[in-house]
Structures are given as C-alpha cells and as structure tokens.
Amino acid sequence: MTIKSSLKTILSNTDIGRKLLFLRRVKGKYSQDTTFKGKVRYVAKYWGKTRVYAGESDGDAIAKMIKNLRVRNENYGIFYYALEPLTTWFFSKPLIENTTVNYSLLVNGSLAELRQQIHLEEQNKIIDAIKKYVERIIKYGEQLETEKGNAIAVCFDNLKNKKAGSFFEALQRILFVNQLIWQTQHKLNGLGNLDFLLYPYYRADIKKGILTKKDAEVLIREFLQVLHQYYHFKSAALLGDTGQIILLGGSDEAGNYQANELTEIFLDVIGSLGLPDPKCLLKVSNKTPAVLLEKAISCIATGIGNPLLANDEIIIPQLKRFGYSEQDACQYGVAACWEPLIPGKSFDQNNVGQINYCLPLIQTLNDDGVYEDFNEFLQAFYTHLQSHVNEVISNVDAIQFQHDPFMSLFVSDCNQDKEDISEGGASYNNLGILSVGMGNAINGLLNIQKYVFKEKRYSLTELQDALQTNFASAEVMLEVLQSNPEKFGKDLPNVLTLVRNIVDKTNSCFEGRKNHLGGKFKFGLSSPAYLMIGQNFGATPDGRKAGEAFFTHISCSETVPYTELVEFASHLDYSGHRFNGNVVDFMVSPDLIQTNIKKFTLFIRACIKQGFFEMQMNVVSSATLIAAKAHPEDFPRLIVRVWGFSAYFNDLPEEYKDVLIQRAIAAEKAA
C-alpha cells in the first residue's frame, strides 16, 4: 500500500475526510486556481454547501442521501426537478456512467412494483428513501395550493403504486428518474427512445380529449428546457458534454421502420429551441419516411449539430453478430456520443480507453529498423500496433467499477440475477474503446510508402529527425508530406486497403477476449479525444505538427466532396468488434444546406443505402466562426458540434475554436 492510498483510506473513514475527497474530485468544475491559496479558498467556499453521505453499505449511503434531499423547485414551468450538485453519497471507485437506464420501470411501472423485483437489502433501503422523498414532494405540491402543485402531488402520489396516468405524468416520471440518476453522481445520462416510451400516453390523452398536439409540443418544450438545467453541473469534459441524448425512431425485428407523431414533435421542438443540449439521435434505415428525413435535415440545418444519424442497416446486423439479442439489437441506443449499447440493459462502458494509431507508428520509426520495402515496415508497425491495442484492452479490463445498487435498480437483469451491475449483473457487460489518429496514421503510412520507399526522396532517419524537431528545419518536407494526393477519406483503392488492413489487425486483438465481467470488448473510429490526446502528442509523418489535433472521426483533412467521403466510409468494414462508434463528420455551409433541404434529404437517403455507420454535420461558416472568436458578445447563441455533442461556441476553449475554424475553412475551399 502506498502512502497515498493509505491516506485515502484514512480519509474515507471520516466525515471530514470524505468531504475533502469529494471536493478534490470535483474541483475542476468550480475552480481553476491551482495555487495552494486558491485550493484553500475553494474548499472554504464550498465546504458549507457540500454534503457527503456514508453508511454501512453503499445502498445505505445512497438511501441516506435521498432521504435528506431538500424539496424545492427552482424552475419556472410545470415539472418538478431539483438537483443538488454538491450533495453526494460517498464512493471511492470509478462510477458507472455514460449509459441509459430503464426509464420504463417507473413510467410503465411504480415504486411498489420495483420493490417486488429487488433482492438486495440495500436496494430496499433505497426504495424506502425514494418513497419518503416522494411523500415530501407530495406534501410540497399540496402546500403550493396551485394547479401546478396539485398536478405534481397527484403525479407523485400515483408513482407509489400505479403506472403513469397521463402524458404529463409520464414526462414527470422520466424527469424524476433522471434527476435521481444525476443526483447519485452518475454522469452522461441518456434518455432512450422517448418517442416510443411516451407514445401510449400521448395517444391515450389525445383520445380522451385532454391533450392536443399543440399541448404536447408545449410540454415537450418545457421538458427539454428542464433537462437543460444544471448545465454546468451536468457537463463532463467541456460545457455541453452532458450526454443527454434522446433516441428517435428505429427499426423493429421485422425490418420495418417505426416512428410516430412524437418522433416528429421532438425533432421540431429540438430544432426550434436552439439549445445545444439535450440532443437527439435519429435512427434511420432505407424505410425511413422522406418526411421524417426532411425534418431531421431541417433540424440539422439550424446549426445545432443534431440529430446524429445512426444507420440501422449497418448497425443492427453488426450488433446481432456480436451477441446482442435480435430484439435488443433493434432497440439499440448509444452512450453519450455515438457508441452503441442497449438502453436499460447495458453495463456497457463504451468510452474507457483510447487507441492512438499514431503511437505504434512513432514507435516503429523509433526502432531505427532497416527495411527492404514498405511491406516490411508495415509488418513492424502491425507488431507495435497489436502490442499497443492489447495493452489498452488490458488496462481497460483492469478497471474496477464502484458497487452501484442504485444503478442496478434501473438496469434490467441485475435484479433477476441478484448481481450488482458492477459485478456483471446487467444483460450486457461489454467494454468499449475509442480511437484517435487513424487518419493521421494512414496519411503518415501513405507518405512513408510514397516518399521513403517509392520515390526515395527521404530516408526514415531524416523523417524521424524532422519529427523530433517538429519540422524545425524541414519546412519543405512538411509541405511535401501534406501534399500526397492519397489521403484518408478519399475513396482510393490503396487508401481503403490500408485502412481495412489496419482495422483488421486491431480487430484481431479483440477476438476471443472476454472481460472480467464475462462480456466482450469493442472499438470504434471516432473519439472525443482528438484534441486532448493530440495536444500532448508529438509531430507525426502525415505532416501534423506537435500538439495539433488529430483528425475528427471519419473526415478528410482536404476538401473532398461529401459523396466521396461517404463512399469511403461505406467501404470500411464495421463487423466483428468494430462498431463502437464510427462517425462521418461533415462541415457544411449554412447557405448550402438551408436552401437545399430537399436535395440534402435525397443525399442522406442515398447515403443510408450506401452504408455509412453514423453521420453528423456541423453547419457553420468559417466567416461566422472567425467573427465569433473575435467578438463573442455578438454571437451569444452560436452553436457548434464539438465531438459527439454541441456547445455554445463562446464556451469552448480557444484551441477547440481554432480547430473548428480551420476545418470550416478547409471545407469551404472550392473542391
């Protein structure tokens, strides 16, 4: 045991210690001052507001916390939703996050029914605590003596023993579960297919004559605005990275496309609200009606960066082959950004490791090996690659997750199997890895193939020297490396073969491996970390300078026509373990898409058939971004898509703004 871990253990056993540990963990959100004085000031400022609960067991701690939650409603609007960011239960291991629980348990069910399903005593305590909290909310609602208060009182009263009695109640219950998930400090919480979950309630109320479509729009609008509350608390890596993703549409087991009025209403409302969060994802297939596709494009064209489009034609078959059941595969959702999982049934932690494709490339160069031809070099690269991937997989498997009786309550099968979600209780227990630098590595290898082995213009040593000095006195080489007409993202045979081979080699590291919970591993070609990892990585042979961002997901550094990029993406192989998110990322000029919605709809329809995996569009002009960087006060509501989420441009760190500006300029150059 190290001194650090001994100290941690001691602190974990005292109230003061637990408070300090918690404040230390969340400091980044509240204070950027890293001086000792700054830290002391931070602790002093937030000490009084922080409440950390511990107990005999984790369930006990959670129960205590919920029992002591203050009842208050800070929001305008008709829903009850109250979060206390600085109130928590004490936990010491990484918490399961970035997934979606089973909301229907408390929408189509009640607390009483939930209690019947559980087997762990500590979960009983949690339900007791929730019930007590609910009673206090009911009292609070009654005391308000207003229509709103009354509605809340009735709704929460029903929650005890009945399923939701109306569309409003269903929405309120979703918010309640959502509130508790966030309150128990779980991060990046998705919402699932709300159009499917809410539809029976919507239809029933319409039939009864107590709800109109307009009423529903108003309710959903409020619902989304409520979810958008506590934006700062909910944001993980950057402001906007909340993971509040609403799934819309989807295919059933017969292959038919399912959508309803609510699917359209959500798209309309999200488009008109103009908020970066919550966001949505539209599942699409060859059978998606044109009207719906057009609505999605119109929403995207507003510039809010969503819906993300996920292609059922490609994703569902891969999920089935991987081992998800047929029914579950059709009901897939995604983690915070784009990594497929089964909402309500997955432990699947989909973003727990990063492969950096440039790392083995640099390692190969540093070997100072002598190679007869490019193929020999490539084999050496593959060796390093597989070693790197295996290491990432092992590291990921070593993560021990926090025992989580609360989450286990809301993820199916944990109750049946009497196993906590952190011990493999969920239906699916897979671990997902993302990757950065694929595009850069490919371009680097293509450069080595051409300029070192074919044209013999540079030696490997010269290349290495240039990289180590960040191209200091190798400006000509830098330009040459960037000028190779063969690039990742271009639909050229040599490029595609290389990409496929590298992904194959990666995939083979995953085959047959099981993780410690009995599930498998998966990986994908998109990642949030294209800048975070790039910032700390040296120069690479594609002509990328040290500290620069890697390419964003599946995109091309040069201007390629959208059709070419989609062709490229659809020629990639997403089978095996390769489906943990593969997003084609477009920069689109607002003028172009806003005046051509119908043609873009046709285009997307063709893309679905071609076979992209996932797609997102950043509808921005470089001129606007440049102006907004210089004068943020003139663009308070400008929204951009960052990696799998949208944010206000003004909230982004300067480096992210610069990456977006560069990409927008490159995209606008005449093809």
Next chain:
Amino acid sequence: MSQILYSNIQRFCLHDGPGIRTTIFLMGCGIRCPWCANPENLGTQPLLFFDKDECRYFRLHNQSSVCPFNESCGIPRGKRYIKGECPFHAIGYNGKWADSDFVFQLLMKDRSFWGNDGGVTFSGGEALLQAEALVPLWKKLKEEGVSLCIETALFVPLLNLQIAMQYINTFLVDIKLLDNTLCRTVLGGDVNLYRNNLEYLLTRNKSAILRFPVVKNITLQPENIQLLLDFLVKYRPSKIQIFKLHDLARKKYNMFHMKFWEFTQVDDKNMLELQTRIQKIGVECDILNV
C-alpha cells in the same frame, strides 16, 4: 475513340439541374459574356493558372531558383510555366483531352447518390460545341439509365443542338440579351442563331428551363426586359430561373491572369419585381440562389 476537352469534374452539385448531380465542365465557348463565372473554360487551349496563395515556394520564402517541389516550375525564375504537376495545384494547366471511356468512369463515381432525379450535367464553357465528340459518352451514360442535363447558351450550330437533343433529358438554357446589336457588341454572339436554336428547342422540348442573369445596366435594361417578356409570351417555356451575379469567380480571374469585370449588384427588390412581372404573364419564375 473520341476525345473531349474538359477542365473539371465536380461531384455533389446542387445547382446544376434536378437532384444531386455530377457536373463536367467542357472547354471552349463561342461568346464572351463580361460576367462569365468560368473564364478558365472559354478558350480551346489548356490555360495556365497560378494561385499564389497555394504556392509553397513563396510561402516558405525560398530564395533558390529551383522550386524544391517541382524542378521544372518556372515561378522561381519569374516565368509562368511548369512541366509535370505541382503537388499543391498552385500552378498548372487547366484543361485536358481525355477519352470518353475514361471520363465515363470518373462521372459514374457518384451513381449511388443520384437517385431518381440526379445525374450528370454538362457545362463549361459551351458543352454543345463538342456535341459530336460527346456522342459516345452520352450514349454510354444513357445505356446506364443516367439522366443527362446540359447548361448551354445556344450560340452553336443547329446541328450540334439536334445531336444533343437525342440524348439530353433536361436543357438549362441561358437567355441574356435579345437585341441584335447588344448581343453582338456585349456578348459577341449572333442573336438570330440563338433565337433559331431556342425556337427549335422549345417547340420540341417543353421541359427546357431558361436561366436569366440579372445584370444592372445590361440585361436589366427596360428594353431588354421587354424583349424578354415578349419572348416568354411567344414561346411559353416551362420555367425561367433568374439569378444575381456573384463575385466568387474573382479569385479565378486572378489565377488565370484575367481581368475581373466589376459590376454593380442589383437589389433584391429588382429581383422580386422582375419575378412578379414574369409570373404575371403566366410563366413560372424562380429566383435562383447560387
């Protein structure tokens, strides 16, 4: 095997006809509109361009008399000349001769994205000048069921038009100046040739769409507008699209060492007024946003 002279193939074009299209720009044109947005396609010889912004020799402030990226490039020695290719496309020759088969392969790349409405558009320059040479390509595309569109100013021999009409589905025809003298002096074209061609076309192909550039002091002059309206009343085309000029081509003029023709932009008010006048005489009129 016939050869065609073209300069560029552009994928994912949304303004060159119905649906999503791939557009091929042919070289050579018989007239010279002052506001031409594709000046590099006017001549029938490959034309040299130089884009200083892309030139790495200049960017790196290189002092030597040889460009490190292409030794044969004359720019370091002050000469606009190159043999072979500049890897940055900073300098080169616009326009190449190619076999129909080769062009066919390139054009068909986006086949999956055209759907029912999209296809290939022939533009330029004046594509119809190479009508005979284009026949094998048109035949092949038609055999594949590809919808063909052509953008033309119709200042070509009637025979070329007649050949094209056997293959082309949609004609997008420019209509500019209808007065004999103005057409000759401003555009360098014979308006009677144009009128005869257009009459021939419109009496046999009702789906042809006219395109009218709204140019202040020139095409927007009242006399020309009146001639335009009379023409529309007489021939009743299915649709006319009117559009403002843009100056996106300014950089191209620079690159090709040509002088950009400065123009005064028309107001949106003028556009709407013209649209209303045309609609009043019963012809469908869209304002095209390029």
